[in-house]
Amino acid sequence: IGSMFYGNAASLYPNLDKVYNTYKKEGVENTYATGFPILFPTEISGTMNDGSVAKQIIAQTIARGGQGVGIYCYGEFYDNFEKNGTKYPKAVLGTVETMLQILKDNIDIIHSGVPATKDITSNIFMEMKPNQDTQGNPKLNVLEGIDGRGLGVLHFPGNSNTGNSSPANNNRTIAITLSAKEAGNYKVNIAKTDGTADVKIVNVQEDNGEAEFTLDTTGLDVSYITVEKTEETEISEGTLESIEIYGKVTKTEYTLNEEFDPTSVKLRAKYSNGVVKLINGQEGITFTGFDSDTVGEKTVTLQYQ
Secondary structure (H helix, E strand, O other): OOOEEOOOHHHHHHHHHHHHOOOOOOOOOOOOOOOOOOOOOOEEEOOOOOOHHHHHHHHHHHHOOOOOOEEEOOOOOOOOHHHHOOOOOOOHHHHHHHHHHHHHHOHHHHHHOEEOOOOOOOOEEEEEOOOOOOOOOOEEEEEEOOOOOEEEEEEOHHHOOOOOOOOOOOEEEEEEEEEEOOOEEEEEEEEEOOOOEEEEEEEEOOOOEEEEEEEEEEOOOOEEEEEEEEOOOOOOOOOEEEEEEOOOOOOOOOOOOOOOOHHHOEEEEEEOOOOEEEEEOOOOEEEEOOOOOOOOOOOOEEEEO
16 A cells, blocks of 8 residues: 555545455455565655654554555755755754654564454553543554564554644553563563654453553654563663764853853653653753853753763
8 A cells, every 4th residue: 555645644544444344344345554574655744844744644654564664754864954044954954863762663563563452462452441531532553573572552543633732742651452462571662753762561360361551642643552472570780882863952142141051952861671761951960161252153062961
């Protein structure tokens, strides 16, 4: 299936489902999402500055068993953006880079995975607990790979065209039930399109049992949840492995004697246990080299731990 997708992903994908029988229903035994190879390339525009549409189209493609994603770009992702008439790269650049990295991290499951239901899974399934915040029409789709690992895609298709407006971008905590046919500990890795990641150990006490975990997200982010059986009993504290500036620095020009704004910079910190955090400039980052006493270009150095 290949198309140039525009418009509201909340209506686009359900309409495709009616045509291509994404899920088994009405006596349909075989669907395009239950056999190999699954080829679902999408060609989308990057013109949405905050990436809300891009996040939804990619999430809904992967959730339906798509093994490929293509992005048609009109210039938003240029590395040499300054030569193309803009002072900063658009915010969608960081959003797409993060999404593609998450997909690369889960490529084995995506490549071999098919949409699963609780009754046909070989081991792992996930579903949202009922009676939660339904703003944005939250969905949790599950893929299962041939190695028994599961990939949950938590997304909010009802917010796909709302941008950063409230209440679409509200924080919320989502409770998820993990079902497993085999008892034991399961490692849950939650990678979000805001650039952060969290890791949890969940214990299913008996065969065909359940356990619960929660994740924090906004109505504009997509969470890719990897679950696999593990011998680990807890997540180690983790040591800081790397830091990088995340997104664009929002303020780079100052007038004479103006004070430095530490909130203009965010860092992404990666830890040895798989956790990834975003750190605001006011949260323990040391800045050196800033000087607004004289006119000219100055180099500012950031240090964290």
